[in-house]
Amino acid sequence: MTTPSVRRFDQAAAFPELVGLRDAVRAADWTAIELFFAGLSDVDMTAFAVKVVADVTGAEEFLEQLPPSPLARLLLGARLISKAWEIRTGYRAKHVSQEQFAGMRAELVKAEPILMELTARDPGDVVAWSFRLRSGRGLEVGQGEVRRRYDRLARFAPHSYSAQSQMVQQLCPKWSGSWDALHTFARECMDAAAPGSLNPVVVGEAHFEHYVGLDGAEAGTYLRHVTVQREIRAAAEKSVLHPDFAGGYHWPQAYGVFAVLFGKMGDHERAVACFRALGDTVASEYPWQNLHGDPAVGFASVRDQVLGGAK
Template identity: 70%
Template structure:
């Protein structure tokens, strides 16, 4: 039995089937895990569920010992990637010790060959390509390699939000990119996205990352505000929006942005949709306690509704 660990903003909490999946991993119930994934067809929902499994601390030995099916190998790689980031922590590079980087890279070097094999065996394995974007980031393989991996994935899933959001992180200056490239990619995702999809939110996430770096003044720009409103209208506010397992993250991005802008009526729409559902991103990027920041902005936004 794998024992649970405390997590802030439990990404599975809004979805009872994901809570059950996580318990199946802790119980080492491979049959239940296989049955769960057999019922998924959407690449973003599958990638999200793979990440839920990957974040079960202590599951690596169980996953590594399974018969080497593609699913088992994906899940094992996902666990190694998650463990790598647990070792590194979410601090900026200057605050991470050399031993942490070494431990992180050791885990990623276990995951990377697994994923290379999977994408060689099946170039359309989009979830494996999503995971390879994670290893590219952590192993610092550079912008060109990350874009190559994304382009390979996009041949089979051109509007994969999981991959788009990960590449957007790679394009941030903190990972060797630049703002121009990041915003260009965000606009590319929004303009090509089907209405009601998650992809326009990549443009909003680009502005969110820029705000995290430059502060509140960035969000006072009218052009920035208009692009965020347009992204919300084409994604979470569109009548066709569903969002799969990513809807708490998407609404959270807009809730944080609009609340920070002081547009409390707009923010209230997203906080109302969220209820008590939270996701680590974007709230873990805020200063102080993520939960406290979430509650403070939510109370201010909902308190301003007449």
Template identity: 75%
Template sequence: MITPPARRFDQAAAFPELLELRESVRAADWTAIELFFAGLPDVDMTAFAAHVVAEVTGAEEFLAALPPSPLARRLLAARLISKAWEIRSSKRATHVRRDQFIGMRAQLLKAEPILLELTAEDPGDVVAWVFRLRSARGLEVGQSEARRRYDRLARFAPHSFAAQSQLVQQLCPKWSGSWEALHTFARECMDAAPPGSLSPTTVGEAHVEHYFELNGVEESSYLKKVAVQREIIAAAERSVLHPNFVGGYHWPTAYGVFAYLFGLMGDHERAAACFAPLGDEVAGEYPWKRLTKPDVAFNQLRDKALGGVK
């Protein structure tokens, strides 16, 4: 029996140009980085590319030494925020040490004034606002301030999936939000968005987050609820299953969210339609990396959807 190759849960790996961008950062090739960002067509793709830069360890030294253009400052702030979350780790708050919280806060307090200055200079700097949303969660500034930041951003990009995903996380109860506020926001994103856009994926993300927080009887019954299933199907049909779907750099996440949900629901036909674009070797980080054994979970759900397991 041939063992399938280990899957990379690295969304950037689905796009050769993003792997080249990552190498340009490691090589401190600022000209290549500037040219790359100059060619991006929308704010969501720009925000994800900035995230790719921000995940490169040690990039803050190179970025801090550059002439302070808006792009250089934006990327530096993004890197400081990623470094902050690296220090904190992805563990729940009860398992994070005090020194980790202190280290995280120190990095976020370096990033905040950079982003504040950028959005003061240009209130329409949507990417800076996206990272201000991520920083807001880490600094625990509260729901009202986070929503204020989102609303300022939404004046310029009302359907930014990158921003909406950040607020989805903020609205979860684990960040002092509520399920009612979370699902209401996700539905608003879906209802307002053009068919075939990424925004309806926020409905899927909201249900993934809700499902993750359940256990026992509640967990086993949640995705069997007719109202929940109908909402997930409607969101998929307005996004990944719509003939006009264009996901930019976020399509692996969008397909992954619905593949996971439909797989758990036992809706094999829709699950298969969402697993098919993900291929054999690369998938997005979310929701898979939140699972204990992401590759095992991915393969089991995909095999059932595609008929590999009877």
């Protein structure tokens, strides 16, 4: 009798080399960390790997002691940003205490000059700019300033999915954006994207954020609109359902976004395709935790509806 697998809501777990990177951080093995990043050339995969390091609790103690190389400073800045959001938590602002906001701000204020120095020395440091989008959002520097940061980044990497996904969050009304601005940006990203790339996924993220940002009857009907469904299907066909799609380190999140949307839309065939691609053991926390708080509950609720509990 085989033991059933347990799904891990840890996107890095799908990639043994990222698990090794996380272990190297916990062991304070700077040589192994440097070697790992030296082997990366893709901007989005590098940004994801930086986030893996940044999410290691307590890593700042090790990173603060390193000689100040660009990589060490980038990882420290990113870690301080992750620590800030850990203090804030993922709850809506009305559920976050003033003490949590203050603690978050204190960490972001430490991270900002580190990343500013990196982008000043190297304006083409796309990954540092990408993390400045997140710190700017947390510090509430405003839509104009975060857009300025994105535009600077886009000069060097106009199709960075990591940056575009950060802008999706920035443009949501919960961060003083608007639905119109959000969807306009997402469509522009998709229109400029190559078939089989990650970029059209931001259209799916925008519609998912719109869906979870509504209440009551509005939420219940949003994904039934023909124009919304048409746009979601077009985005999926140009990304996760395209024969050339690979996705790098981001594929679990990409499939997850469309699995939720197609499941909620009642598009059984496409929902099944996305769940099958996810497999049996690994998923990302986003978008699942936005449904019920616990990603496992959110995942199971949609998956069981689509697959009826079958694997």
